[in-house]
Amino acid sequence: MSLIPSFFGSHRSNILDPFSLEIWDPFKDFPFSSDPQFARETSALVNTRVDWKETQEAHVFQADLPGLNKEEVKVEVEDDRVLQISGERKVEKEEKKDTWHRVERSSGKFLRRFRLPENAKMDQIKAAMENGVLTVTVPKVEEKKPDVKTIEISG
Numbered sequence: 001m002s003l004i005p006s007f008f009g010s011h012r013s014n015i016l017d018p019f020s021l022e023i024w025d026p027f028k029d030f031p032f033s034s035d036p037q038f039a040r041e042t043s044a045l046v047n048t049r050v051d052w053k054e055t056q057e058a059h060v061f062q063a064d065l066p067g068l069n070k071e072e073v074k075v076e077v078e079d080d081r082v083l084q085i086s087g088e089r090k091v092e093k094e095e096k097k098d099t100w101h102r103v104e105r106s107s108g109k110f111l112r113r114f115r116l117p118e119n120a121k122m123d124q125i126k127a128a129m130e131n132g133v134l135t136v137t138v139p140k141v142e143e144k145k146p147d148v149k150t151i152e153i154s155g
Contacts (some may be wrong), residue, residue, distance in 0.1 A: 048062045057139060065129070073087040074086050119141045
């Protein structure tokens with residue numbers, strides 16, 4: 001093992017050599033390694049952003065799903081009051097004649113789940129998709145205002 005790096009050819013390959021050109025990856029053999037295909041598949045899961053706001057009339061969920069149409073997205077409600085938004089962004093087909101310089105758009109399956117509150121009208125949920133934004137509207141049960149009766153004071 002040489003203590004002087006070789007600048008003229010002969011790539012070093014010993015990971016114990018401090019001047020080696022080989023970089024040790026401690027996660028190389030893990031199933032979630034830095035495999036680009038795995039990174040593309042999981043990034044869609046992470047990047048699906050959803051906003052949830054509550055108005056006087058409803059709970060409104062908005063999810064950014066650019067490049068997807070409504071046939072690629074599924075909105076479901078489970079019996080235990082769980083709203084589930086899922087879908088899949090397909091991988092673009094690679095042409096062998098093309099040269100890719102950068103791939104940043106995510107692909108793969110995504111799934112988001114939200115437990116709905118007790119005041120949600122489960123049978124009146126609506127969903128719409130416009131310009132890559134999914135909007136799910138969950139109407140709220142009207143709060144019953146207590147009947148207040150004014151009693152006249154005698155005397």
